[in-house]
Amino acid sequence: MGYIKLDYNFAMNKHIPNGLSEEDIDEYKEQAKKGMSDFISLCESGEVGFPHLPDYDFSEIKETIKSSKGQYNDLIIVGIGGSSLGVEAIVNALLPYGYNALSFGERGCLPRIWFADNVDPHKLYWTLKKCEAEDTIVCVITKSGSTVETIANFSIIYKWLNENLKNPYEHIFAITDPEKGPLREFAEMHNIKTFSIPSNVGGRFSVLSSVGIVPSALLGLDIDRLLKGAKDAVDSEKEKILHLSAIYLAYMNKGYNINVLMPYTSRLKSFSEWFAQLWGESLGKKYNFSGNTVHAGTTPVCALGTLDQHSQLQLYKEGPDDKIITFIELGTHDFDVEILADFHSEFSYLTGHSLGNLMNLELHATELSLKNEQKPSLKLVMDGVDEYAMGKLFMLMQYVVSVIGLSIGVNPFDQPGVEEGKHFAYGMLDRKGYDAKKREFEDNYLKSDEYII
Amino acid sequence: MGYIKLDYNFAMNKHIPNGLSEEDIDEYKEQAKKGMSDFISLCESGEVGFPHLPDYDFSEIKETIKSSKGQYNDLIIVGIGGSSLGVEAIVNALLPYGYNALSFGERGCLPRIWFADNVDPHKLYWTLKKCEAEDTIVCVITKSGSTVETIANFSIIYKWLNENLKNPYEHIFAITDPEKGPLREFAEMHNIKTFSIPSNVGGRFSVLSSVGIVPSALLGLDIDRLLKGAKDAVDSEKEKILHLSAIYLAYMNKGYNINVLMPYTSRLKSFSEWFAQLWGESLGKKYNFSGNTVHAGTTPVCALGTLDQHSQLQLYKEGPDDKIITFIELGTHDFDVEILADFHSEFSYLTGHSLGNLMNLELHATELSLKNEQKPSLKLVMDGVDEYAMGKLFMLMQYVVSVIGLSIGVNPFDQPGVEEGKHFAYGMLDRKGYDAKKREFEDNYLKSDEYII
Numbered sequence: 056m057g058y059i060k061l062d063y064n065f066a067m068n069k070h071i072p073n074g075l076s077e078e079d080i081d082e083y084k085e086q087a088k089k090g091m092s093d094f095i096s097l098c099e100s101g102e103v104g105f106p107h108l109p110d111y112d113f114s115e116i117k118e119t120i121k122s123s124k125g126q127y128n129d130l131i132i133v134g135i136g137g138s139s140l141g142v143e144a145i146v147n148a149l150l151p152y153g154y155n156a157l158s159f160g161e162r163g164c165l166p167r168i169w170f171a172d173n174v175d176p177h178k179l180y181w182t183l184k185k186c187e188a189e190d191t192i193v194c195v196i197t198k199s200g201s202t203v204e205t206i207a208n209f210s211i212i213y214k215w216l217n218e219n220l221k222n223p224y225e226h227i228f229a230i231t232d233p234e235k236g237p238l239r240e241f242a243e244m245h246n247i248k249t250f251s252i253p254s255n256v257g258g259r260f261s262v263l264s265s266v267g268i269v270p271s272a273l274l275g276l277d278i279d280r281l282l283k284g285a286k287d288a289v290d291s292e293k294e295k296i297l298h299l300s301a302i303y304l305a306y307m308n309k310g311y312n313i314n315v316l317m318p319y320t321s322r323l324k325s326f327s328e329w330f331a332q333l334w335g336e337s338l339g340k341k342y343n344f345s346g347n348t349v350h351a352g353t354t355p356v357c358a359l360g361t362l363d364q365h366s367q368l369q370l371y372k373e374g375p376d377d378k379i380i381t382f383i384e385l386g387t388h389d390f391d392v393e394i395l396a397d398f399h400s401e402f403s404y405l406t407g408h409s410l411g412n413l414m415n416l417e418l419h420a421t422e423l424s425l426k427n428e429q430k431p432s433l434k435l436v437m438d439g440v441d442e443y444a445m446g447k448l449f450m451l452m453q454y455v456v457s458v459i460g461l462s463i464g465v466n467p468f469d470q471p472g473v474e475e476g477k478h479f480a481y482g483m484l485d486r487k488g489y490d491a492k493k494r495e496f497e498d499n500y501l502k503s504d505e506y507i508i
Numbered sequence: 509m510g511y512i513k514l515d516y517n518f519a520m521n522k523h524i525p526n527g528l529s530e531e532d533i534d535e536y537k538e539q540a541k542k543g544m545s546d547f548i549s550l551c552e553s554g555e556v557g558f559p560h561l562p563d564y565d566f567s568e569i570k571e572t573i574k575s576s577k578g579q580y581n582d583l584i585i586v587g588i589g590g591s592s593l594g595v596e597a598i599v600n601a602l603l604p605y606g607y608n609a610l611s612f613g614e615r616g617c618l619p620r621i622w623f624a625d626n627v628d629p630h631k632l633y634w635t636l637k638k639c640e641a642e643d644t645i646v647c648v649i650t651k652s653g654s655t656v657e658t659i660a661n662f663s664i665i666y667k668w669l670n671e672n673l674k675n676p677y678e679h680i681f682a683i684t685d686p687e688k689g690p691l692r693e694f695a696e697m698h699n700i701k702t703f704s705i706p707s708n709v710g711g712r713f714s715v716l717s718s719v720g721i722v723p724s725a726l727l728g729l730d731i732d733r734l735l736k737g738a739k740d741a742v743d744s745e746k747e748k749i750l751h752l753s754a755i756y757l758a759y760m761n762k763g764y765n766i767n768v769l770m771p772y773t774s775r776l777k778s779f780s781e782w783f784a785q786l787w788g789e790s791l792g793k794k795y796n797f798s799g800n801t802v803h804a805g806t807t808p809v810c811a812l813g814t815l816d817q818h819s820q821l822q823l824y825k826e827g828p829d830d831k832i833i834t835f836i837e838l839g840t841h842d843f844d845v846e847i848l849a850d851f852h853s854e855f856s857y858l859t860g861h862s863l864g865n866l867m868n869l870e871l872h873a874t875e876l877s878l879k880n881e882q883k884p885s886l887k888l889v890m891d892g893v894d895e896y897a898m899g900k901l902f903m904l905m906q907y908v909v910s911v912i913g914l915s916i917g918v919n920p921f922d923q924p925g926v927e928e929g930k931h932f933a934y935g936m937l938d939r940k941g942y943d944a945k946k947r948e949f950e951d952n953y954l955k956s957d958e959y960i961i
Binding site: 060061062063064067069091131135136137139140151152153154155156157167169172173174175176177178179180181182184185201202203204206207208210211212214220235238240241258259294295298312320321322328331332335336338339340341350351352353354355356357360361362364365366367368369370371372373374375376377380388389390391392394395396397398399402403404406408409410411413414416417419420421422423424426428440461470471472473475476477479480481483484485486487496499500501505506507508 | 515517588589590592593606607608610625628629630631633638648654656657660661667690694712775781785788794805806808809810813814815817818819820821825826830842845847848855856863869870872874876877879881883924926928936937948949952958
C-alpha cells in the first residue's frame, strides 16, 4: 500500500519519435545525481532542513491539539504562498468535498476551515461573518513574522477577536520563526501558543513542518501517517527521484518551457497549485554564465482530468510542442460507484462501469491520443489518496525540484526576484527606510494616460 | 459605472525596450480588423451566435425560476467544460466566499450550489451525502445531450432522485440542444423542464445562454444586469477589443507562448479558469500552411494576485521572456476595511491603509517590478465586480478570442483535437461502432512495464 509508480513510456522515443532515448535518460540521470549529491551535502551541513522534518518530535502539537478537540467550530488559516498552499492541498485532498457545509456532528466535532490567503476584503468579510469569535481558532502563519499580506489580514482578525473576547490570545496559534521576528515577539508578550518553523526550512518546503502539521491535527487528520509517507519517500524513493528529475531536465533542455501537472482526481487540484509554487519559485531564476544572463525555469501549469479534456486538451494535442505533461492516476477511487445509465438506450455502453473506472479509462485514452500526436507525457500512479500518500507525494516532489535546481546551477531555496516588488510596496505604504523606493516608484510608475483606452 | 479600461503602457517600447512600437499596434490592429470583419460576417450569417445572446428573451426562465423561489435548498450543476466553467466563474465572482456554509435564511432562501463537473466518485459521494432529494434541483447541462462525463454523473444522480422521490422529473432542469440529442429525448419523454442552448452557440461561448442564465437566476442573481453588461460590450467596446487583440497577436508573433491572466481579487479566480478554456480550446489548433503543419496557440496560465506574488512572481520576473501577463485591477473592493496594525510597532506603516488599497498598491508594485526586468504586462481596470461587470468581461473576452482566432487563420469555434480521445474511451467502454478504436487502443497502449519504476 502507498506506492507511487513512475510510468515514463510516453516520454521515450520508443513510443514517440521525438522523445528521449535511453542514452538521454542516462546522461540526465548523471546530471541529476550531481544535483542530488549537492543536495545531500546541503542537508548534512544543516543548510536545508525539510528532509529531516519527518523525524521531528511533534508530540507537543499533538498534545495541545488533542486537548482542544471539540472546542472550535471554525479554523482560520492566515497565511500566503508557502504558508497557505500546502494546507489547502491537504484539505482539498483529505477532507470531503464541501466539508465546510457539513454540520459540526458530521465533521466529528472538528472545525470548518477558512483561508485568509489574500488581502481580499470580500473574502475576509464573509469569513468573519460566518464565524463566532468564541468558537474560532486562528492560525497565523508567517516564517519571517512580518509578511505584509498576512499581517494585514491578521490585524483585522485580531481586532475582531479583541472586540468579541475577554482573552483573544487563547484563540490564536502563531506559527513562525523559532527565535525572532515581530510575530514571535507579539506572541511571547501575550503568551500566545506558538509553534516553530525550523530556520532551515523555506516557505514552499514547509508543508511537513508545523505549517501543515498544526492545521492537519486540528482537522483530525493522521499526522503520523502523513509524516511516515514523507519519511518513506526520503528512505526509499531516491531512484525514482533521479529518474523523474532526469526526464524533466531532458525536456527543459529540449526547450519545452511548460510543465503541466494534470491529476485525474479533483482531490489533487490544490496539490497542483502547491506544486506550481514549488516548481516556479524554485527554478525560475536568473544567473550569470560566462558573462551572459541566463533566465532559467519553465512555467508550471495546473490542469485537471477529466475536466481539462474539455478545456485544455485541444491545445495540448494540436498546439505547439512546448509542454511536458505529468498525469497522476489513482489505482482506486474512494466511494466508487457503478454507473447505471439505463434512462436512454444510447448510454447502455456506460452501464456496468464505475465512475472511477471511467476516470482512469479516460486518462488512458488521453495519454494515447497525445502520444499519437507525438506529445510527450509521463504518469505518476498512486494507489489512492490518504495521509500517507500525500506525505510521500509532497516529499517526492520537494526532492525532485531541489535536485533539478541544483543540477542546473540555480539556488532552488531562495527567491530574490520578489524583493523589489515588496520594497516598492513598502515605499508606497510610507514605511520607514523606503523613501528612496517610494521616489523610484513615483518617478517610474505611470503618470500619463497615453496608452489607456 | 461598469467601465473596463485597457492600460497597455507596460507592453509598449516606450516603457520596456523590447516592447511594442506604435507601428506594431497599427499593424496588428489591421490584422485584428480583418479578423473582426470575418467574425461579423459569421455572426450575420448566423453561423456564430453568442453576440446575439443578450437580445434573447429569457422571460420563460425568469418566470419558471421565480415560481420556484424558496423551494430548493440545493442546486447541483451537472456539466463539464463549457457547461460548468462559466457557472463557476459567476458563482465565484458574485456569491459570498464560503456561500454554501451560510444558512438558508442567510442565503435569502436560495439554494446552495454543488458541481458534478468531473467523474470523481469522492466529489459526487459527498455532494449527494449533503443533499436531500426533495429539496434539490438538478441542472443537467450538455449541448450534445450525450457528453459522457455528464451522462455518467447524471445517471447516478437520477438513480438517487428516483430512489427518494415519487416524481424525480420535477427536480430536473435539462439544458441542451433546442431540437435533438438523447438528453432532450429523455426530457421530453418525462416532461422535464428543458431550456435550449442555441445551436450556433458553442460550449465555451455559452455562459450567457441558458447555461449560465438558469443557474444564475436560481441563485438570485440579476440576469438582466449580466446581459446588459454583455450587450454594452457588443455595442461599445469594439475599439478596445481590437486593441487588446492586437497586443496579444503581436506578442504571439514575438514568440511569447504563455498568456497569464492574473486578477487582483480572489473573486475572479474561477473567471481565469473559464478564460483558460476559451483561449486554449479556441486558439490551440493545427492547420496546413503551404504544405507545412502549423501548431498554433499559446498556453493560458491562471494566476492570482496577491497570492501568486508569493508563488509565481519569482519566475515571472527572473525566468524566460516567454509570457505576456494581463492583470485585472478593481477600482473598488466590496466590504473594504481599514487595517489597524497596532499590535507591534514594526507594522505601524500599515495602519490607515485599507485592505483593498493594499491589494491595488501591491499590483502597482508588481507591474513596475516586472517592467524593470523588461517583462511585458497589460491591465484591465474594472470599477468593481457585479453582474453587469461580469457580463461585460465575458463578452469582451469572447470577442477578443474570436477575433484573434480568425485573424491567424484558425477556426476558433471547433475542437477537432478532442475527438480521438473520446473515441478511444468509447472503444474501451465497448460502445457499439467503436470496435476499431478499441483494437487500435489495445494494439498501441502499453503492455510492457519497460519504462515503469
